[in-house]
Amino acid sequence: MFKRILFAGILPCLSVVIALFALTQLNGSYEKMENQQIPSVFIHGYKGADRSLHGMIRRFDQKYHxxxxxxxxxxxxxxxxTESGHYRKSAKNPLINVVFENNRASLTQQALWTKKVLLFLKQQHGIMKFNAIGHSMGGGAFISYLAAYEKNENYPQVNKIVFLGVPFYPEEYINGEESIALKNAPMIHTKFAKKMAKILPKDIQIMIVGGDILDGTVSDGVVSLSSVLYGKQLFTEQPLKVHIVKGREATHTNLHELPQIDAYIGHFLFSNSK
Known part of the structure; x- marks a missing residue:
């Protein structure tokens, strides 16, 4: 009886100790973050909303600092x-959440809005350089921006970019959430990759993060892993990091909620070390 009482008393304390240890390990891994004062712009995916990436933004601010x-x-x-909040150039790594009211618009439309937002940020806040984080179709909007405006001095330039659960096969995002069938898809993919390699700037650091829920689909439940990894063919000239998270929690809509992915993105964007 005494042993059971003792065990019941120790177990909660042990859980607290383990949790604190995990937290200190996380904080310790990223304690040398740079205050680069380069804003990071987040864009949600198809059917996304302000809450889609704002949870990650809040954690980057309030939890990890x-x-x-x-x-x-x-x-x-x-x-x-329209904008809400307060932007200070002197703030530590400002985080900006972009929300499209029509969250089911075509990629072409979202790309135009993305261009408009970034020009607005330059004109209203003097932003000349930024980091980009795109989830799903939001990553497609950033690809379009890179291809069309990155070399245009009238628009802000990309410093680093994170593609989170982004389908790089064009047939998977060109028609919203509905994929289209392509004849001779491998040949089209090869030609598309060669074309993008010529267009995309070579000095941008890129990170790709994908998920595999290990249910036999080799996907995050929405985006195929092969489409995510096709990005390696698009970015052959750029410094590239790739992370694939595996397990039941690595679903498409949960990728931006996972601490492991927080760590990947935080380290990539803000850490002193490589």
Whole structure:
């Protein structure tokens, strides 16, 4: 009886100790974060909302102290831009959440809005360089921006970019959430990769993060792993890091909630070490 009582008393304390140890290990791994004062711009995926990536933004600010939750930029269906929050150039790694009111718009439309938002950030806040984090179709919008405007001095330039659960096969995102069948897909993929290699800037650091829920589909439940890894063919000229998270929690809509992925992104964007 005494042993059971003793064990019952020790178990909660042990759980607290383990949790504290895990937290100190996490914080210790990223204690040398740089205050680069380069803003990071987050764009959600198809059917996304402000809450899609704001949880990650809050953790980066309040839990890890890697950056500063600064602005929410909203784009109406007509393309009107409104902002809330406060942006300070001197803030530690400002974090900006971009939200499209029409979250089911085509990639072409989202790419145009993305261009408009980034021009707005330059004109209103003097932002000349930024980090980009795109989840799913939001990553597609950033690819379009890189291809069309990265070399245009009138627009802000990308410093680093994170593609989180992004389908790189064009047939998987060109028609929203519905994939289209391509004849001779391998040949088209090869030609597309060669074309993008010529267009995309070579000095941008890139990270790809994907998920595999290990249910036999070799996907995160929405995006195939082969489509995620096709990004390696697109970015042959750029410094590239790739992380694949495996397990039941690595679902498409849960990728931006996983501590392991927080660590990958934080280290890539803000750490002193390589």
């Amino acid at each position: 890697w950056g500063t939750d600064s602005l929410v930029i909203r784009v109406s269906t007509s393309g009107k831009i």
